[in-house]
Amino acid sequence: MSYLFNRGIHPKDKKELTADLPFEVMSAPAKVYIPLCQHIGAPAKARVSVGDRVKAGTLIGEATGFISANVHSSVSGTVVAIEQRENAAGRKIDHIVIENDGLYEEEALPPLENPTKMDIFTRCYDAGIVGMGGATFPTHVKIQPNKPIHTLIINGAECEPYITADYRMMLEHPKEIVEGISYIKTVLGAQKVVIGIEDNKPKAIDAMQAAVAGTDITVQKLKTKYPQGGEKQLIHAVTKLKVPWTGLPADVGVIVVNVTTAFVVYEAIKLGKPSYTRFMTVSGKGIKRPANLIVRVGTPFEDVVDYLGHNDYVKAIVGGPMMGLSIANLNPVVAKGNSSLLLLDKSEEREIEPTPCINCGRCAMACPMRLIPMMTDRLILKDKIADSYKYHPQCCIECGCCAYVCPADRPLVQSQRLAKKLIKERMQ
Amino acid sequence: MKLQVSSSPHIGTKLTTQKIMGHVCIALLFPTIAGTVMFGIYSFVVVLVAAASAVLAEFLYNKITRQPLTVNDLSALVTGMILGLNLPPTAPLFVPIVGSFFAIMIVKMLFGGIGRNFANPAATARLFLVLSWTGFMTNYAAPVDYSQGFWKAFVSGFTKEYVTSATPLTALKGASGAVPESINLLDMFLGRIGGSIGEVCAVAIILGFIYLMIFKIIDWKLPVVYIAASAVAALVFYKNGWLFILPTLLSGGLLFAAVYMLTDYSTSPNTTIGRIIFAAGAGFLTVLFRRYSGMVGGVSFAIVLMNLTVPLLDRIIPKPFGYVKPKKEAARG
Numbered sequence: 001m002s003y004l005f006n007r008g009i010h011p012k013d014k015k016e017l018t019a020d021l022p023f024e025v026m027s028a029p030a031k032v033y034i035p036l037c038q039h040i041g042a043p044a045k046a047r048v049s050v051g052d053r054v055k056a057g058t059l060i061g062e063a064t065g066f067i068s069a070n071v072h073s074s075v076s077g078t079v080v081a082i083e084q085r086e087n088a089a090g091r092k093i094d095h096i097v098i099e100n101d102g103l104y105e106e107e108a109l110p111p112l113e114n115p116t117k118m119d120i121f122t123r124c125y126d127a128g129i130v131g132m133g134g135a136t137f138p139t140h141v142k143i144q145p146n147k148p149i150h151t152l153i154i155n156g157a158e159c160e161p162y163i164t165a166d167y168r169m170m171l172e173h174p175k176e177i178v179e180g181i182s183y184i185k186t187v188l189g190a191q192k193v194v195i196g197i198e199d200n201k202p203k204a205i206d207a208m209q210a211a212v213a214g215t216d217i218t219v220q221k222l223k224t225k226y227p228q229g230g231e232k233q234l235i236h237a238v239t240k241l242k243v244p245w246t247g248l249p250a251d252v253g254v255i256v257v258n259v260t261t262a263f264v265v266y267e268a269i270k271l272g273k274p275s276y277t278r279f280m281t282v283s284g285k286g287i288k289r290p291a292n293l294i295v296r297v298g299t300p301f302e303d304v305v306d307y308l309g310h311n312d313y314v315k316a317i318v319g320g321p322m323m324g325l326s327i328a329n330l331n332p333v334v335a336k337g338n339s340s341l342l343l344l345d346k347s348e349e350r351e352i353e354p355t356p357c358i359n360c361g362r363c364a365m366a367c368p369m370r371l372i373p374m375m376t377d378r379l380i381l382k383d384k385i386a387d388s389y390k391y392h393p394q395c396c397i398e399c400g401c402c403a404y405v406c407p408a409d410r411p412l413v414q415s416q417r418l419a420k421k422l423i424k425e426r427m428q
Numbered sequence: 429m430k431l432q433v434s435s436s437p438h439i440g441t442k443l444t445t446q447k448i449m450g451h452v453c454i455a456l457l458f459p460t461i462a463g464t465v466m467f468g469i470y471s472f473v474v475v476l477v478a479a480a481s482a483v484l485a486e487f488l489y490n491k492i493t494r495q496p497l498t499v500n501d502l503s504a505l506v507t508g509m510i511l512g513l514n515l516p517p518t519a520p521l522f523v524p525i526v527g528s529f530f531a532i533m534i535v536k537m538l539f540g541g542i543g544r545n546f547a548n549p550a551a552t553a554r555l556f557l558v559l560s561w562t563g564f565m566t567n568y569a570a571p572v573d574y575s576q577g578f579w580k581a582f583v584s585g586f587t588k589e590y591v592t593s594a595t596p597l598t599a600l601k602g603a604s605g606a607v608p609e610s611i612n613l614l615d616m617f618l619g620r621i622g623g624s625i626g627e628v629c630a631v632a633i634i635l636g637f638i639y640l641m642i643f644k645i646i647d648w649k650l651p652v653v654y655i656a657a658s659a660v661a662a663l664v665f666y667k668n669g670w671l672f673i674l675p676t677l678l679s680g681g682l683l684f685a686a687v688y689m690l691t692d693y694s695t696s697p698n699t700t701i702g703r704i705i706f707a708a709g710a711g712f713l714t715v716l717f718r719r720y721s722g723m724v725g726g727v728s729f730a731i732v733l734m735n736l737t738v739p740l741l742d743r744i745i746p747k748p749f750g751y752v753k754p755k756k757e758a759a760r761g
Contacts, residue, residue: 006749011439161439232750242750315432321439328433342438349432350440355501358445358543360693361647369749372698375742395748400437407443408543414435 470585
């Protein structure tokens with residue numbers, strides 16, 4: 001049996017920079033800026049006003065609507081302002097500014113023993129848990145699919161280069177992850193649980209295998225290949241099921257949850273701790289001392305970089321180098337979904353000066369969704385929207401394999417995004 | 429500090445168009461060297477002139493149309509070398525010059541330059557030359573005889589002291605049922621036969637193929653399917669066809685075209701299924717032309733003809749991962 005999806009690429013993983021470094025706790029700065037929207041969906045509504053005293057774990061932003069998530073304070077102190085700041089994506093959103101009193105008083109939810117389905121669901125909602133893999137989809141929504149689920153896949157692939165946060169998590173907290181998984185399994189009623197881990201992390205595979213001993217959870221070794229951690233690719237590799245092109249994993253009876261999310265679920269239920277810390281990798285040649293950090297949400301990236309020191313760098317990326325966002329300055333803050341901060345120097349980053357497409361077809365050979373990115377690129381730049389629709393750009397998962405392999409440095413992912421947007425606007 | 433902001437992905441391979449073309453140039457050196465050994469230094473000059481005038485043609489085109497210089501991507505150099513290697517070792521030097529200018533200016537640049545030409549520039553230019561100067565283009569020399577003294581033989585192309593010779597392709601023309609006695613498979617494999625500069629030595633071409641495969645420059649499916657289809661076509665079109673398979677594969681420009689011309693990115697289809705149809709069609713047509721047409725060779729015609737089907741083959745769009753037939757969506761789309 002091969003646990004592999006088709007196509008994809010093999011980037012240098014560069015995980016050796018931080019793979020052997022245990023998590024270290026970074027103390028919070030004097031002021032934290034907590035964004036009210038750290039998730040996909042409607043932003044939370046502020047529940048505190050200037051002058052209020054909060055503790056770490058105090059609910060400061062309330063979910064508005066079904067697809068939304070609660071936001072909690074990450075330090076104890078006083079709310080000094082509610083101001084608009086740019087987040088990593090460059091969007092202006094409300095941030096609650098809290099002056100840290102350095103006492104780190106905590107306010108926890110009551111821990112749950114033997115929780116029922118409803119308890120778990122409510123706790124995920126209360127604790128503001130979102131997908132920690134990067135997509136930040138609210139977990140309480142995810143674990144309530146409207147279709148029966150037979151398999152729960154725990155995503156420990158961590159296929160993005162540089163990032164080792166999930167890896168360290170699996171090494172340091174395997175028991176806790178397994179406990180978190182069992183809660184999620186209870187809610188979903190899944191018969192089968194598989195933890196998928198790429199075979200370049202043998203230690204994590206061993207650790208998880210030891211932790212699942214005696215349970216019905218299995219650990220599945222996966223071939224190392226990008227984007228192994230992509231939801232559709234992971235499901236295909238583990239179950240051989242293909243998620244319909246316009247559908248969701250639940251359509252084939254599968255749900256995928258990240259390992260760190262499972263850990264956060266454990267914390268919320270067992271310790272009553274809301275989601276306000278972030279396990280992240282800070283790496284790249286631009287960082288003097290690459291590290292795996294436990295950072296409180298709302299810490300500006302600038303403080304993170306100052307804490308570790310930096311060399312010359314040309315690009316700062318929130319998330320992985322394949323799908324992450326490059327940021328214009330270090331003002332944005334750490335949010336729940338940021339698994340890494342990378343500072344790349346000139347030698348590491350990709351050339352972005354495009355030359356004409358030479359029709360070599362490398363992008364098509366790399367695309368895990370079997371698209372032909374160069375055709376979308378060619379057509380959409382001439383505004384041929386109906387023609388580009390034939391090449392199904394709406395299926396693109398924006399994994400970046402096409403642009404990674406492109407010898408002409410075409411902006412293939414951008415054109416796919418543009419095509420998606422224009423098709424949505426003008427054809428549907 | 430000013431930070432660069434760009435769309436993901438932020439890392440990439442170091443492979444560039446220039447490097448790809450550079451690799452192809454290196455792979456083309458194998459048949460160039462083999463041709464020089466077989467036919468003397470003059471044939472090397474022919475290739476050199478073809479390559480230089482192709483680069484010059486692109487440079488001039490860029491200057492005339494006031495477009496940014498594109499000669500740096502080395503694709504003109506590749507086209508020029510391929511064209512040069514497609515010429516007989518006796519060709520007068522104006523032939524590669526005219527051919528390269530035609531290939532670059534008319535076939536490549538007028539249609540949009542790299543990646544946009546609809547037919548293989550070198551193959552088209554060769555056809556143009558064959559039709560214009562049939563005499564020069566079919567005047568093949570036998571490999572030089574070094575036993576008469578190295579230098580004398582090596583410069584025989586300049587002194588016009590070469591021995592004209594028929595190519596195995598001519599010998600095969602009209603034959604069916606039994607292979608002509610003049611056909612020697614070992615000589616064909618090593619290149620001790622008459623023919624175009626680059627196409628004679630199968631060993632050099634195979635080395636070039638291996639080089640291109642190591643650096644993952646070409647898709648192996650194109651040459652392999654082309655050669656397989658040619659073999660099957662030979663089996664079908666000739667009486668006692670199995671006897672003709674190896675002579676067919678080793679004669680003329682078949683192997684050279686399989687490795688260096690069929691695999692041209694711009695003029696081959698994008699999808700695997702398209703490439704298989706394209707290569708199989710080219711193989712079939714090559715042998716069909718050789719066997720039944722009035723011409724001696726058929727490779728260039730087959731390639732250019734199949735190039736014209738590429739826009740059609742590119743209409744085959746693979747179904748995306750997880751494709752299901754749209755039901756209600758069809759009405760909306």
